[in-house]
Amino acid sequence: MKNLFRILSIILLLCMHSSVFSQFTFENYYGGIDYEEGSAVAETDDGGFIVVGYTESFGAGGSDFFVVRTAADGDTVWTKTYGGTSSDVAKDIVKLDGGHYMIGGFTSSFGLDEPDIYLIEIDYDGNALWSKTIGTEENEQLNKIRKTSDGGFIICGITEKLSHYKYYIVKTNSSGDTLWTRAYDYGIAEWIEQTDDGGYILVVYPYEPFGVTRYDFQLVKLDSDGETAWSKFYGAADPVHEISFAVQQATDGGYLLAGRVDGYGAGGSDFLILKTDADGDSLWSKTFGGGEDERAFTLINTSDGGYLIGGYTATFGGGYFDFYLVKTDENGDSLWTRTYGGEWQEMVFDVKETSDGGFAAVGYTLSYGAGDYDAYLVRTNHDGVVTAISQPETSFGERPELLQNYPNPFNSSTVISWQSPKAGWQTLIIYDMLGKEVATLVDEYRTAGRHMVKFNADGLASGMYCCKFLADDRTSTINMVIGK
Incomplete structure (x- = not known):
């Protein structure tokens, strides 16, 4: 009987510990008196987070890579900046083995004359292990970086040719050395993922330098060498505008795109998600939003087979713009929607599912913080609920x-x-x-x-x-x- 009691007591304690950890939720901000923005987030092995973006309050000058490591409760463990005296902006982060992280962005401080792609690998304490610039004498900028099955990385963004943007893909090895680059048609590569066949899928913001820009979702499939397998557009005739910012491969081999639509839906602009089959043929689409503006910038597959879409809303919530998350099932039907923020302006740029089934969303806030915009991290449970909210007093500086x-x-x-x-x-x-x-x-x-x-x-x-x-x-x- 005593042994049974001990076993039951241990099980109860373990369940209590698991429950407490899974309910760690918060909203927190990070920054100084000037401008900070959070572009991407990664969970650490101890349940904390690393937020990357850029800062104009700290660093060497101009803007610098801004990297914040937090504890599981959102409190700052350390803050680091990387960059020179010009403009350096971190856009994405990839978790590596051994507690290391790859940060991708672009720099005007280093490299050649115009902005170049900028990669920095850091350890768990934020020490820079190496950095690389990738680019030409033209303008190259990174939007997303992903780890590939061979241990290297795939990068998407833009390159500027004769004063016009073309979407740009770079493949590197694990040390950041360039294996190949591809410049394609006019446009901006917003998001890229490696596909099950070893190739890549990306969404493009179309750009037409010599005429009227085409405002449609654009989905591009590449093979493993970066050669175009197919490129497809989805959208209604003008004046309806559709712009895609994120894509994921679905469990059935098809693709889900997320972005915004102006011209149909509830009014203003709305979240738009579109599902295709493996060949890129459209299957269905759904909109989410209200009478004002909603725009989706990020999308993830979730462990229950559904999706989470993040962006901002001007219809719902307590401010002009608020963090806006929409959780759907595999068919795109809404399970819940949530807003986060204060009376002014918040915007989501990245979301991740956490190890306990909750979610982390990062972007910026104007409602809270030390000055202008600050990086803003929201950590929720699996239902998108936050139980601990930090709402510090806000400083408005010394002058208008x-x-x-x-x-x-x-x-x-x-x-x-x-x-x-x-x-x-x-x-x-x-x-x-x-x-x-x-x-x-x-x-x-x-x-x-x-x-x-x-x-x-x-x-x-x-x-x-x-x-x-x-x-x-x-x-x-x-x-x-x-x-x-």
């Missing part, structure tokens, strides 16, 4: 400041943000490049804090515009680009 609008460039509308440490009369005016006033968005008394306004550009021609902000005898400006 106009922040960069998002999105930029934009088609029909964008959100302009600013902050002021004290109340007073505040004015926000839009000018064209000839100095002609085209819109006054704000001209009134405003309280101290952060403010946002949506700018509708319907009726304005494509091109560069200037936004001027006046408050407390200070003036600041940003440039915005309308592309139609």
Whole structure:
């Protein structure tokens, strides 16, 4: 009887420990007084996370790779920056064996004249083991990096040829040495995955330098040597716009694409997912969203056979934009949707399933943090629920400041943000490049804090515009680009 009691006690303790660990959820931010963004996240062996992105608050100057390792509860273990005096931006992270990580991005500090792809391998303590630049005298930028079955890496992004973007794929060995590169048609390679046959699948943001850009989902299948097997487009006729940002191979050998659609759905723009068979033939599509804007930037397969899509929503939640996660089954039917964030602006760029079946989402926040935008990490349980929320007081700096609008460039509308440490009369005016006033968005008394306004550009021609902000005898400006 005593032995049975001991066994039952041990089982109970193990179950309690497992339950407590699986319920570790939080929201947390990381950054300084300037701009930080989280681009990607990887779980560590101890249940913590490594977040990568870029910082303008710390480092050698300009922007630098920003890498934060956290404990399982989201508290910072260490923070590292990598880069030079110019612009260095981390876009993705891959977990390797032995507690190492590969970080991919692009650099203007090192390499040749224009931005080059930049790879850094780090150990568990954030020590850089080696770094490589990949590129030409033109502009090369990385969007995603994946580990391949041979131990090397596959990279997707862009290369600039004669001032126009072409989608660009690079294959390397495990040390980052280039094995081959391919430049394809005009466009931006947003996402890549290795497929079961040893080839690759990618989604492309189409780009037409000599005419009207085609706004459709584009799916491209490559063989193991990077040669194009097929390329297919999916979309309705203009003025409907579909843009894909993520893709995964499904368990049946087909593919699921995620992005946004403008022109049908609930209104504004909506999450759009599209399922194909193994040959790229469309099977079904689904939209998610409300009357305002929703855009999906990331997608993963989940262990239950379904999918998780992440991006932002302007319809639901408590702010202008909020983290927006949609969990579906294998048929694309919604199981749950969740929003996270404060009263201003949050946006998701990467999601991962955690070892206990929960989820981690990373991006940026304007609602919380030490200054401007900060990297923002949300860790949920398997139902997308967060039970511990960090909502620190926010500093607004010492002077009024106009922040960069998002999105930029934009088609029909964008959100302009600013902050002021004290109340007073505040004015926000839009000018064209000839100095002609085209819109006054704000001209009134405003309280101290952060403010946002949506700018509708319907009726304005494509091109560069200037936004001027006046408050407390200070003036600041940003440039915005309308592309139609």
